[in-house]
Amino acid sequence: MAKRRRGNGNNGTSNGASGIKKTKTENGSIPSGKKQLHLTAFMRPVSLHTGAWRYPGAYADANFNLAHLKSFIRKLESAKFDAFFMADHLAVLNMPVEALKRSHTTTSFEPFTLLSALSQVTEKIGLAATASTTYDEPYHIARRFASLDHLSNGRAAWNIVTTGNPESAKNFGQDEHMQHSDRYKRAREFYDVVTGLWDSFADDAFIRDQKSGIFLDPEKMHTLNHKGDELQVKGPLNIARPVQGWPVIVQAGQSEPGRQLAAETAEAVFCSPKDLESAKSLYADIKERAEKAGRDRNHLKILPAVLIIIGDTAEEAQAKRLKLDSLVHYDSAISSLSIALGADASGFDPDAPLPTDLPETNASKSSRVGVLKLAEDEKLTVRQLAGRYGGYAGLAFVGTTESIANEMGRWLDEGGCDGFTVTLPFLPAGLDDVAEKLVPELQRRGIFRLDYEGTTLRDHLGLPRPQNQFFAKT
Amino acid sequence: MAKRRRGNGNNGTSNGASGIKKTKTENGSIPSGKKQLHLTAFMRPVSLHTGAWRYPGAYADANFNLAHLKSFIRKLESAKFDAFFMADHLAVLNMPVEALKRSHTTTSFEPFTLLSALSQVTEKIGLAATASTTYDEPYHIARRFASLDHLSNGRAAWNIVTTGNPESAKNFGQDEHMQHSDRYKRAREFYDVVTGLWDSFADDAFIRDQKSGIFLDPEKMHTLNHKGDELQVKGPLNIARPVQGWPVIVQAGQSEPGRQLAAETAEAVFCSPKDLESAKSLYADIKERAEKAGRDRNHLKILPAVLIIIGDTAEEAQAKRLKLDSLVHYDSAISSLSIALGADASGFDPDAPLPTDLPETNASKSSRVGVLKLAEDEKLTVRQLAGRYGGYAGLAFVGTTESIANEMGRWLDEGGCDGFTVTLPFLPAGLDDVAEKLVPELQRRGIFRLDYEGTTLRDHLGLPRPQNQFFAKT
Incomplete structure (x- = not known):
């Protein structure tokens, strides 16, 4: 089997690999010369906050209403987002019945079917689907993403996951979950097979x-004949x-093998750092790691997840957050x-501050230190702290459009990210705030596009179109 | 595990299980009192005829152009067809290179992604996808069909196939194709698991x-805990x-085990008889067999495949067919x-009749007898016979709208079918002829609907909505 390497991008339609716009665009967007943000929206579930569906005005069935x-x-497309991103699970998550009955995510659409449907009501926004390398077959995965990419005219992305949830194993005939390593x-080999299958035909x-x-x-058809340690797939x-060429490759690993897999294969990385440092x-x-693997560092976009809550004042935004946290049931919180x-x-005492005499643990x-810092910084009661940890305790930008735009610009400038995976607090209002208030502010500052400059997700992300590894460009 | 039985249909929205319309419908269609035809269209490939893409005026890329x-x-929806039906393959079919380079079916969309996309540009027509019980997992299959059924508001059907093509095995890590029996x-058990998973939640x-x-x-959620000979699937x-309730179950078996599986599980049967007898x-x-399995015979619709070629005269229709057959390359023909x-x-001699002194075989x-009869009936040369066998030699109705409507009515009246799986000779003209000439004639005769009377594919086919096997209707 030929050694596989990503193409060098000289046949791509990239807007410039550095992420900095240098030329005036045809559609009238202003070339700012500034590094540009990429924004994707985390949309399964539509909110990661467990209280989201109960927020006043929220659609309770937002995850499962076409x-x-x-x-x-x-x-999101009107706000020129790069992509709509679907996480996925291959099971009803194992949780105590008291939590299960309050979960708004137990019923959801399946990614390929939903994104294919949504491809027909949109024209430009990218469509990223999660698919498992542990519980699916490379021939199916290669085929479905290729089909979605054709149906959407070049907007598909594959979020490669190895499926860490042990409940999934039991839905696929296995008693034990496969070991992490x-x-x-298998994931690394699976990627080689899928990308090899995508190259079955010259363009x-x-x-x-x-x-x-x-x-x-027939001279332009390649039979893969892959025979590896984990997989045997003939093709074409x-x-x-x-x-x-290939749908965009997305990864969400933070573990050691996850980072390495991302560095070798990913073109967009979804991650969850707790702060800028x-x-x-x-x-x-x-x-x-990407450079060590022989790749261009600009061909891998790092997009931390961030919950965004916008208010007209900082106090209003914080009040929205406390309201949202309060909607998490106290028992699970x-x-x-x-x-x-x-x-x-x-x-x-729920309505008092944390006791000062906490037992040893x-x-x-570091987790306890984080709780103590949060309690101190925001002056939260036990109930409020519980709501935070039961709701969503990850990175959040909570404030005015100006303060959030400042923070996003700072992360971009200081080398914390190439953009963000936006998670929403409640729908539709939290989404409307991002699309109608925050995005225009980012556009005014010249760090987010005024319009799509290309048609494919690779165009939006500034990624090259991979060369076919078996056929020279003609 | 509870014994599984299909519901008795008393909770369905069927138009009458016998297939005979008895009441005036709201949308003004005329109650004829006659048994009604069901029509599905075989759309992958869009034509089964190997010369179809070369016919004058045909779209050469029809199989792969959204x-x-x-x-x-x-x-098809404007003509009130019951469903759009996709066959499928999990491989590039193994054929000599001279045939491969002339095949119009090597590239096609994947069924779930295509039908999900098409669900958003239609409102009523059913969407039948083929999915394999040999090379896929019941959890995936159950989930994707459930998702397609929700996205389409109740229009999904699962064509159960066991995948007979040995090339597929090699794309799924297997050297040998699984034995037929x-x-x-596995298919029978797979069906039990999939339908069990669909019933994971009460309505x-x-x-x-x-x-x-x-x-x-949580009291209305059922965990399947299936542990069978072939499959272990926990659920929900x-x-x-x-x-x-359940997407409609379709089967295409003609073999002994295929007929039995169809009788036990199918609600629509795709088959290929050579003539009315x-x-x-x-x-x-x-x-x-269905009645022996305890089922209502009217809850299983038998829909033979038939190629339809329409002319203003019988001679014109036959000329179209000969033209179409002539587009098959002589070597493969x-x-x-x-x-x-x-x-x-x-x-x-290609341009002479068949020699009378054929060698023993x-x-x-019976196959040779069929060739001799065809040569005699239609007075065909060797070249024309070759084009027929290399193009499409299955059941065909070739004639005027009147003669074809007569034939369809005869099959329906004499117990040959409950309708047809229509295969088209070339696109778009052959489809336009069916939709704009044949269907209006069938409507005039009162044997085909003037409009859809319900919203789901079960409504169109007159099939009951299955009761949930784990939860009584509330």
Whole structure:
């Protein structure tokens, strides 16, 4: 089997690999000369906050209502987002019944079917679907992404996951979940097979000459014949090469093998740093690994997840957040706080500050330090802290459009990210705020596009179109 | 595990299980009192005829052009077809390079992605996708069909196939194709698991009470815990019960185990009888097996495949067919004729009748008898016979709208079918002829609907909505 390497991008339609716009665009967007943000929206679930569906004015069924999802993606496209991003699970997550009955994510659409449907009500926005390398087959995965890429005219992305949830194993005939290291070994080989299958045909393989009767040039079809440690796949794929050559590769790893897999294969990385300092460290590490793997560091975009809550004032934004946190049921909230503290918090006075005499813990000290810092910074009661940990305790920008735009610009300038994976607090209002208030502010500052400059997701992200590894460009 | 039985249909929205319309419909269609035809269109490939893409005026890329496929399905919906039906393959079919380079089916969309996209440009027509029980997992299959059924508001159907093509095995890590009997054993169990997963939630399981914070009633969620000979699947599925309860079950088996599987599970049967006599025999056999399996014979619709070519006169229709057959390359055509004859035909004079002194054969006598009868009936030369066998030699109705409507009515009246799976000779003209000439004639005769009377594919086919096997209707 030929050694596989990504193309050098000299046949791409990239807007410039550095991410800095240098030329005036045809559609009238202003060339700012500034590094540009990339924005994707985390849309399964539509909010990661467990109280989101109960927020006043929120659509309770937002995760499972096609009409709502259509309006959300159209709104994101009107705001010129790079992509709509779907996480996925291959099971009803194992949780206590008290939590299960309050979960708004138990029923959701399946990614390929939903994104294919949404491809027909949008024209430009990217469509990123999660698919598992542990519980699916490379021939199916290669084919479905190729088909989605053709149906959407070049807007598909594959979020490669190894599926860490042990409940999934039991839905696929396995008693034990595959070991972490085995999952990553299979994932790496799976990626080679899928990208090899995408290259089954040269871009000009299909001739379709009605007069001569020649439909296809068999010299331009490659049979993969992959025989590896984990997978044996003959090929060729029964679909023409994707519009983008390969759909965009997305990864969400933060573990050691996850970072390495991302550095070797990913073109966009979804990650969850807790603050700018840790983001800078992660950013530098993954970019360095990518260069060591022989890749261009600009061909890998790092997009930390961030919850965004916007108010007309900082106080209003913080009030929205406290309101949202308050909608998490106390039983599950306090249990999340207990885990974060490494101590049973169920006996604490809910409406008082944290006791000063917390018992010793054998659990993560850094997690407890984080709780104490949060309690101090925001002056939160036990109930409010519980709501935070039971709702969404990850990175959040909460404030005015100006303060959030400042923060985003700072992360971009200081090497913390190439953009963000935006997670929303509640729908539709939280999404409308991002699309109608925050994005225009970012545009005014010249760090986000005024319009799409190309048609494919690779165009939006400034990524080259990979060369076919088996056929020279003709 | 509870014994699974299909519901008795008393909770369905059927238009009458007998297939005879008895009441005046709201939309003004005329109650004829006559048994009604069901029509589905075989759309992957869009034509089964190997010369179709070369016909004058045909779209050469019809199988792989979304704009064309959208126009085809809209045309079929305007003609009130029951469903758009996609066959499928999990490989580039193994054929000699001379045939491969002339095949118009090597690149096609994947069924779930294509049908999900088409669901958004149509409102009523059913969407039938082929999915393999040999090379896929029941959790994936159950989930994707449930998702397609929700996205399409109750229009999905699953064509269960066991995948007979040995090339597919090599794309899924297997050297040897699974034995026929093993495939059917797994298929039967796979069906039990998929339908069990569809019933994971009662229809009213999702409460979504924003005030109390209760999203889901856990008492209305069933964990399958399937542990069978072939499959172990825990469940529950992470998607609400499909709109149709279960998507419609389609089967294409003609073999002994195929007929039995169809009789036990199918609600629509795709089959390929060569004439009315063999159709009547197949029809009677499958209906009888269904009754023996405890099912209502009217809840299984038998829809033979038929190629339809329409002319203003019988002669014009026959000329179209000969023109179409002539577009098959002679090398592959003559090799198909040789197989049908059980003798090498490559040395025969192409433009003369078949020689009378054919060599003896050890191959199928009935196949040779068929060739001789065809040569006699239509006075065909060797070249024309070769074009027929290399193009499409299955059941065909070739004539005027009147003669074809007569034939369809006769099959329906005499117990040969409940309708047809229409295969088209070339696109778009052959489809336009069916939609704009044949269907209005069938409507005039009162044997085909003037408009859809319901919204789901079960409504169109007159099939009951299955009861949830784990939860009583509330």
